[in-house]
Amino acid sequence: MRGVIPALVVPVWRTLPWRTLGAAGAVGLLAVGLPRLSGAHPDPWTALALLRSAALAFALGLAFLLDDPARHTTTPVPTGRAARTALRVALVAPVAALWWTAVLLLAPGAHRPPTGAVTLEAGATCALALAAATVAVHRTDAPRPGRPAATALLATALLAPLVVSDRWVLFVDPRDPRWATAHEHWAWLLAGAVTVGCLTLGEPLGRFRPTADRPT
């Protein structure tokens, strides 16, 4: 197993959905960069909204990370899906970190919200996207579960500010006294997403029979 992983790095790297991630990353960079280029000085609330949108855009790209057109043929290989999914995430993580650093540097310095807290929000959003993708892989036979995962993430992200009750604050202004409480909630979300992602990492063996109902 130990020898297999290094051998897998290059092929897995090549199968990652780079164009999707690139498009998502570009939209995120443009969302933060365009106001800066145009010389506008967004107020703190808009600056935070821009950063959150950038994080959401990249997370939407990440929802497609586990798309694998060859899924039905890679099911029985000895290196399990858990290892391959973990490898995908590990390969994309440095790229995501680099991208996020660029976004933070692009955000206007004077009105940039606290970096650590916004990074926590972005991390939780990306973790939710990946958890949605692993759940989609786990629950369906589809080789490309990215689209429903992305739609679910998008719907959640757009509806959450309207639906989440005031007692469990998530989307607050940096000047709000509940900023710290909200970020405890974001940390809980991150932990929950990571837990769900880890639990659903493996191949859904036993239930997964893509050819069971087809005549041979």
Place this chain on the structure above:
Amino acid sequence: MTALATETRRTTAPAAPGNPRAAVLALALFEARRLLLRLPVLLALAGYAAWIVWRTLQPWDDYPVLQDADRATQGGPLFVGLAALLGANHAVLRSRRRDTERHLGVLVLSQGHRTAAHALSVVPLALLTAAGVAAQFTWEAFKPGAVGTGSAAELVVGPLTVLLFGVLGVLLGRLAPSAVAAPLLVVVFFLLFVGAAFPFAGEESGAAWFAPVVSAAGTHPFPSGLLGRPAGWHALYLAGLALTAALLAVLLSGARTRTVQAALAAALTLTVLGGVVQTSGVPAATTAARQRASVTPEKDQRCVRRGTADYCAFPEWTPRVGDWARVVRRVQALAGGTAHGRRLLVRQRVEARYGLDGDAALAPSTTPYQVTVGTAWGGNRIPEFSTAVAAVLVAGDEKAAGELCDGRMVTVMWLSLAWQSDPEARLRNVRLDDSLTGSAVVLAPTEPLTMTAGQTEVVRTLLDRPSYGVAARVKAHWTELTSPQVTTARAAEILGVHAKVGADRCAE
């Protein structure tokens, strides 16, 4: 469902080869049904319906001004539009995702026709939104307190936005056939049009009109003649943009016929025409009318007599005179001396010189016994007007009322609140910081008044007592209570309140 299937069969059967119109229609109906049943669209429609009901049932919306209520229908359909974008894009990419493009390629319907059917499939969702808009506006118009007139051009913006976003989803499917494109576009649109990150958002004229929804919701409704919104041109711009996007998608799908090209050119012309005219700014005539209505409202107003007062209002607001008269009658009934039968002039005023989203306060009037009433009504506006009436009865005019800093303030606030149901809650409503103790600023239609901590305590004690007893004392000592020499401590003594009241000192 069965009826639809039968209908489909009936319309497709007589289609002659080479005339795919019926087939396009049948495909459009099929896709429309699928679009309406997609989960994001169903969620958005449910949310839209809930939003309409929640918004229209709010107590502050009991007295809608219809030239503002028409604009208020535009925000909700944005969510339906975003769902339409996702759904339509999903439908366009279906044949690619399922790898059935090769099979569909051998059929009579070309890709261009199929694209046209996808674009048409958004129309029923737009019609459903139109029904929502119609329901919301009709509900507002039938409220007993509704005044003013709505505009059809403002009402069609919601459905046109849904149509435009859906068609953009189709176009996006042809331009960038990737599953991530539509969600990313939704994020961008959400940020721009819902999150107000549109560079010109919040401006009244100019490039702000390139956005689908330009709400510019001010705090004070304007008479419809002063709005100066290019609503008709904007509707033309949106319709032209939707047509352009649809025809461009058809063109990109390979249907490069002369008809499509000519139609695209026509749609583009409409879009450019609407787009250019709508950004030309507020017309000079409107600016002049705003100036006149703000400075010399009497030139535009109509006056009616009710009881002891004359009411001068912009013609659209005359149905509201009865509501104002009720407040004036109740306040005057509690007053004593000459104020009891004093002839008042209630004049409606609006500050329109700073545009629709300006929230400049009205200057207090110096004309004796003239009370200002704004264009909004319902909620806190009622106790605020009541305070203005009481203040003018006690102090003589609004300018003098704003400078009250003695025992007369007790009389003013008691007159203003005693007749209302739950006066303590109303007191909280008219105070800027929603407090019931300490000193505070008291809101009125023009400049605010101030209450000291001692006055607040005396007024609250009076409000706890039966109003007929207090009313008798107020009427008996009216002259002394309304004299500029009366201190709060003296007013408390006259009214029988035993409270430790400090010297009258208003906040600087």
